[in-house]
Amino acid sequence: MKKLLTGNEAIARGAWEAGAVVCSAYPGTPSTEIIENAAKYTEMYAEWSPNEKVALEVGAGSSIAGGRSLVAMKHVGVNVAADPLFTLSYTGVNGGLVLISADDPGMHSSQNEQDNRHFGRAAKIPVLEPSDSQEAKDFTKIAFDLSENFDTPVMQRITTRVAHSQSLVELSDRQEPVLKEYQKNALKYVMIPAYARRRHIDVESRLEKLQEYAETTPLNRIEWNQTKIGVITNGITYQYVKEVLKDASILKLGMTFPLPRKLITEFSKKVDKLYVIEELEPFIEDYIKSWKIEVYGKNIFPMIGEILPETILEKMGEQSKNKNSLPVQAEPALNTPVRPPVLCPGCPHRGLFYVLNKLKVTVAGDIGCYTLGSLAPLNAIDTTICMGASIGAAMGMEKARGKDFARNLVAVIGDSTFIHSGITGLINTVYNQATTTTIILDNRTTGMTGHQDNPATGMTVKGDPIKEVDLVLLAKAVGVNRVVVVDPFDLEKLESVIKEELRAEEPSVIITKRKCALIEKNKDTTPCVVLNESCTGCMRCMRLGCPCIVKEGKKVRINSTQCVGCELCIHVCNSGAIGKEGQTNV
Ligand code: SF4
Ligand code: SF4
Known part of the structure; x- marks a missing residue:
C-alpha cells in the first residue's frame, strides 16, 4: 500500500x-x-x-x-x-x-x-x-x-x-x-x-x-546519462539536479560519511566536467579536492542558504555559456513576496514586551516564539544566542558592568526553554550571587514548534496527564527568594512588579502566566473596534505591534476578522477609543 x-x-x-x-x-x-x-x-x-x-x-x-x-x-x-x-x-x-x-x-x-x-x-x-x-x-x-x-x-x-x-x-x-x-x-x-x-x-x-x-552500498548510486557533465549530489539537492540538469550523469550519495573514494574517482574519470552540488558546506567537495580530483563546487554554488532549482538553473546557465557544457532545462520559479513573522493576535508575550520596551530595559533574550519581541515596533530584545542562554548572558552582563547595570537588565525565557537548559543558569545566578531578574514567559506550551507539551504542562506526548513541574517551587528550591506570578495583560501590575524586582538586591523570578492565544479555548473572542470620533491618532496602540491594528489615514482601524478580542489595546489607549464590538460606548 x-x-x-x-x-x-x-x-x-x-x-x-x-x-x-x-x-x-x-x-x-x-x-x-x-x-x-x-x-x-x-x-x-x-x-x-x-x-x-x-x-x-x-x-x-x-x-x-x-x-x-x-x-x-x-x-x-x-x-x-x-x-x-x-x-x-x-x-x-x-x-x-x-x-x-x-x-x-x-x-x-x-x-x-x-x-x-x-x-x-x-x-x-x-x-x-x-x-x-x-x-x-x-x-x-x-x-x-x-x-x-x-x-x-x-x-x-x-x-x-x-x-x-x-x-x-x-x-x-x-x-x-x-x-x-x-x-x-x-x-x-x-x-x-x-x-x-x-x-x-x-x-x-x-x-x-x-x-x-x-x-x-546501493545508498550511493550512479545514474548514467550524457558524460559532458557529471554531478555529485545528495539530499533534496538531488531532486533539483534531476529536474534542472536532465542530461547530466549523477552520482547520488545517500551516505555522505564516510565517502566512497573509489566510486567517486571512477565517476570523475568518466565525465568531462565534474560538479558537486551540495547545500551549505563544501563537505563532499573538500574530500574530492583532497584526492586531487578537479571539481567545480562552491566556486559556483553558494555556501549560504538553500540551493533551489532556480539557483542551479542560474549558476549552470552561466556555466552553459561554456561550449563544453550542456544547456539547462527548467523554468525559473515564481518569486513570491515574503511575509515577515509577527507575534500572533492575542499573544500573551505582547504585553510583556510592550512594557519592557516602555521601560527601556536591556533584555537578554532566548529561543522561542517570544524572540519575535525583538522586532519593531516592540524592539525589546538585545541578545538571542541559543536555547537557555538568556539567564547566563544576563548574569555575564551584570558581572562585566556591575550591579547598577543590573538595575535595568532582565533575562526572558519561555517555560519550555527554562526547563530545557535555563534552570542551570538560574542556579548559577543564585550560586554566584548575581541579582539578575529572570522573567519566565509561561504560556503553558512549547509554542514556536507548534504547541508541544513539556514537563510544565501536565501532559506527555502520548496524551497522558502527569504531575506538572511547579515553576514557582522550582525557582524557590534553587534558592530564589523573590518569585512573583503576574498576568502579562495586566500592564499596570506587570510594570510595577518589574520595577520592584529590578530594584531588588538579590536574584528574582517573575513568571508571566497566560495561555498561548492559540490554545486558550475559554475566552471571549468578540473583536475590538476603534471609535473613529474618539481616536486622536496618537498611534500609541500601534506600539503593541498587533497585526490587527492598521493605520488608516491619520487614525487606526482594527481588522475584525483577525482580532481575537484580547483587549490589550483597550488598556493601552488613553483616549478610550477602543472597545469591544457591540458595546454602546464605542
Ligand atoms: S491609542 Fe487610541 S487614540 Fe491612539 S491611535 Fe490608538 S485607538 Fe487612536
Ligand atoms: S486588536 Fe487589540 S484586542 Fe484585537 S488582538 Fe490586537 S491587541 Fe488584541
Whole structure:
C-alpha cells in the first residue's frame, strides 16, 4: 500500500517498521513531527524529553538495554546532545540507535545554518541523507541495520525540504522487535580512560569497514546519462539536479560519511566536467579536492542558504555559456513576496514586551516564539544566542558592568526553554550571587514548534496527564527568594512588579502566566473596534505591534476578522477609543 507522507512522518513509520521500541526528542523545527507521529504507534514508547541531551541519553540507555531506539532533534539540538554522542560513538550500541538531525539550510526557523555532516565526521559515525519521503523511511530502516551491524550510532541527516515535503511511500509491516540480550560489559559501556582507549581502536577499525561499505552500498548510486557533465549530489539537492540538469550523469550519495573514494574517482574519470552540488558546506567537495580530483563546487554554488532549482538553473546557465557544457532545462520559479513573522493576535508575550520596551530595559533574550519581541515596533530584545542562554548572558552582563547595570537588565525565557537548559543558569545566578531578574514567559506550551507539551504542562506526548513541574517551587528550591506570578495583560501590575524586582538586591523570578492565544479555548473572542470620533491618532496602540491594528489615514482601524478580542489595546489607549464590538460606548 502507498501513502502520501512527509519526510518526518516517513521516518516515524520507518522506525515503527524497523521494530523500534523507544523514541525520544525535544521539539525543534523542522524535526518536531517525527516524535508526534511516532507517538501515534501504540507499539512504541515515545517521549518529549526536557532537552536533546536527555533525549539521546534515553535512546542510549534503551539501545544498551537491547532495544532499537530513534532520537530526533533539529540541527542545533545536536550541539546540546554532543556530549553523549561523541562517547556513544566509542561505546557503540546493542539495539540499533538512530539519531535524526534535521538541518535547516536557509534558516527558516533557526538561529544558524550549521551543517551537521561535520558532527558525523567528528564523532566518526555514518551519515545517511535521504532525498524524499520513501528514502526517509527506507534509510531509517537501513540505519537501524547499519547501527547493529557496525556497532555504531547512525546519524540520518535531513533538511527542512525533505522533512516537510510530501511524497508517496510504499508501506510495509512492522518487523517483530527483537530485544537483544543485555549483558553487563564494562569494557564496552563504562568509558573510563583505560576502556575508552581500547574502544577508540575499535572506532577507527569500524570506520575503515564503513568506508568499504560505502563503495558498494546501493545508498550511493550512479545514474548514467550524457558524460559532458557529471554531478555529485545528495539530499533534496538531488531532486533539483534531476529536474534542472536532465542530461547530466549523477552520482547520488545517500551516505555522505564516510565517502566512497573509489566510486567517486571512477565517476570523475568518466565525465568531462565534474560538479558537486551540495547545500551549505563544501563537505563532499573538500574530500574530492583532497584526492586531487578537479571539481567545480562552491566556486559556483553558494555556501549560504538553500540551493533551489532556480539557483542551479542560474549558476549552470552561466556555466552553459561554456561550449563544453550542456544547456539547462527548467523554468525559473515564481518569486513570491515574503511575509515577515509577527507575534500572533492575542499573544500573551505582547504585553510583556510592550512594557519592557516602555521601560527601556536591556533584555537578554532566548529561543522561542517570544524572540519575535525583538522586532519593531516592540524592539525589546538585545541578545538571542541559543536555547537557555538568556539567564547566563544576563548574569555575564551584570558581572562585566556591575550591579547598577543590573538595575535595568532582565533575562526572558519561555517555560519550555527554562526547563530545557535555563534552570542551570538560574542556579548559577543564585550560586554566584548575581541579582539578575529572570522573567519566565509561561504560556503553558512549547509554542514556536507548534504547541508541544513539556514537563510544565501536565501532559506527555502520548496524551497522558502527569504531575506538572511547579515553576514557582522550582525557582524557590534553587534558592530564589523573590518569585512573583503576574498576568502579562495586566500592564499596570506587570510594570510595577518589574520595577520592584529590578530594584531588588538579590536574584528574582517573575513568571508571566497566560495561555498561548492559540490554545486558550475559554475566552471571549468578540473583536475590538476603534471609535473613529474618539481616536486622536496618537498611534500609541500601534506600539503593541498587533497585526490587527492598521493605520488608516491619520487614525487606526482594527481588522475584525483577525482580532481575537484580547483587549490589550483597550488598556493601552488613553483616549478610550477602543472597545469591544457591540458595546454602546464605542
Ligand atoms: S491609542 Fe487610541 S487614540 Fe491612539 S491611535 Fe490608538 S485607538 Fe487612536
Ligand atoms: S486588536 Fe487589540 S484586542 Fe484585537 S488582538 Fe490586537 S491587541 Fe488584541
